[in-house]
Amino acid sequence: MRSASKAELEMPEELxxxxxxxxxxxxxxxxTKRTLKNAVMRASKGEKVRMRVVEAVxxxxxxxxxxxxxxxxxxxxxxxxxxMRAIAGILPPTEGRIxxxxxxxxxxxxGVGFNPALSGRDNIILGGLASGMTRNEIEEKTExxxxxxxxxxxxxxxxxxxxxxxxYGRVAFSVAVNMTPDILLLDEALSAGDASFKEKSFNRMxxxxxxxxxIVIVSHALQTVNDLCDTAIWMNKGTMLAKGKPEAIVDQxxxxxxxxxxxxxxxxx
Ligand SMILES: Nc1ncnc2c1ncn2[C@@H]1O[C@H](COP(=O)(O)OP(=O)(O)OP(=O)(O)O)[C@@H](O)[C@H]1O
Ligand SMILES: [Mg+2]
Numbered sequence: 001m002r003s004a005s006k007a008e009l010e011m012p013e014e015l016x017x018x019x020x021x022x023x024x025x026x027x028x029x030x031x032t033k034r035t036l037k038n039a040v041m042r043a044s045k046g047e048k049v050r051m052r053v054v055e056a057v058x059x060x061x062x063x064x065x066x067x068x069x070x071x072x073x074x075x076x077x078x079x080x081x082x083x084m085r086a087i088a089g090i091l092p093p094t095e096g097r098i099x100x101x102x103x104x105x106x107x108x109x110x111g112v113g114f115n116p117a118l119s120g121r122d123n124i125i126l127g128g129l130a131s132g133m134t135r136n137e138i139e140e141k142t143e144x145x146x147x148x149x150x151x152x153x154x155x156x157x158x159x160x161x162x163x164x165x166x167x168y169g170r171v172a173f174s175v176a177v178n179m180t181p182d183i184l185l186l187d188e189a190l191s192a193g194d195a196s197f198k199e200k201s202f203n204r205m206x207x208x209x210x211x212x213x214x215i216v217i218v219s220h221a222l223q224t225v226n227d228l229c230d231t232a233i234w235m236n237k238g239t240m241l242a243k244g245k246p247e248a249i250v251d252q253x254x255x256x257x258x259x260x261x262x263x264x265x266x267x268x269x
Contacts, residue, residue, distance in 0.1 A: 011099050016183050016214035017064035017087060022096035024057040024082050056082040058238040059096070066102070066182075067212035071229035071246055073222065073253050078235040080218045084108055084187045087216065102182025102214065105131065107172055107189040116161035120171045121146060123160055127175045141178060148174040148200070169193055177204050184208060187218040202228070222250045 011018050030052045042048075056079045064070050072080045085091040086098055088106045113130070114123045124145045128138035146156045149170040151163075160168060170193055176184065193201060205228055208215060219225055225232055225246050232249035234242045236256070242249055 005099075008099055008101060011101055013101075014065050015063050016066045016068075016100070016102055017062075017216075018097075018099045019060055019062040019064075019087070020097045020099075022057055022060045022083075022086065022098060023055065023094050024079075024086055024091060025094045026054045026056055026082075028052045028054060056238055057086065060238075060240050061096075062233065062240065062243070064214060064216065066214055067209075068231060069209055069215045069217065069229045071225035071232040071249075072216065072218045072235060073220075073225055073232060073250060074235035075257070077237075079238040080235055081108065081187050083235070084185050084216065084218055088185055100183065103131075103180075104183045104185060105176050105179045105181030106185040106187075107176035108185060108187045114160050114168070114172070117159050119158055120149065120151065120156040120160055120163070120167075123171065124175055127179070131179050133179075145171075145174045145178045148178060148204070150197075150200075166193055166197070170197055173197075173201055177201070177208065181213065183214045183216070185216050188220070189217075222254070226250055 028051065030050045058079075060083065072083065074080050082091065084106075085108060086093060087100065088104060088108060089098075089100070090108075113127070115126065118126070121142060124142050125138055128141055133141065149156065149167075151167050151170060155163065155167060156171075160171070163171075169189075173189055173193065176186070176189065205215065209228070215228075217225065217228060229246045231243065232246040233240050234249050234253045234256075242252055
């Protein structure tokens, strides 16, 4: 078993996630013609590659206690997904530190990591293996996950490339929520299913909340944030502008967007 790092030892027990002064920058090569010939010509002339730096997350500090459900709202490009990828450990901090205490399960982009040539069932097994489950656990879970996804006749044994995006979403969501994670990260994960699956997803999320799992949800469906979360943050241009009760945060965000309480803003998922 992995021994705890110094940061983990320093972290108060009641915290699931601690984010300290986190900044994340992307470096983008802005050369329009990215050919090998161009690169060689540049290098021979001693020219540097032109880079643009995008600061997607700026000096963000946040504690997420165990058993809480955090919602993240904000405009397109605000840095929400970047923050989620950093918490998941996919993206290293440019500055600052993230400490996580518990097993993370993520649904950051639907079915990323699925092998399109394999069946839904085989992808579930792969997911289980990747998350470190034992053979017995996987056998047990595979049935449960397949049942939860409840795909139409026989689809669970067909290659996932033959799935509709909703079917894809169902399997991906089922995997993420049924791996009994301590911390569940969901980035717009509830948007793919139809009404009956949404209902089921919602109930499953409520169950996870009741089991005192920690959940972080990024969503443009503001009603979802109001319904499921106990705390929300509003991100804007990489900065956390506000943190508080979901209703208050959603309200502030809507005022900022200047759309008022349009029904579409609350429309579910
Ligand atoms: N892989 C990447 N390489 C370079 N820049 C990126 C990359 N991913 C995101 N960005 C930039 O970082 C900023 C934040 O993007 P991010 O995807 O985190 O926003 P978001 O809040 O999730 O937006 P949305 O609501 O559209 O999903 C944007 O300016 C975006 O262009
Ligand atoms: Mg995003």
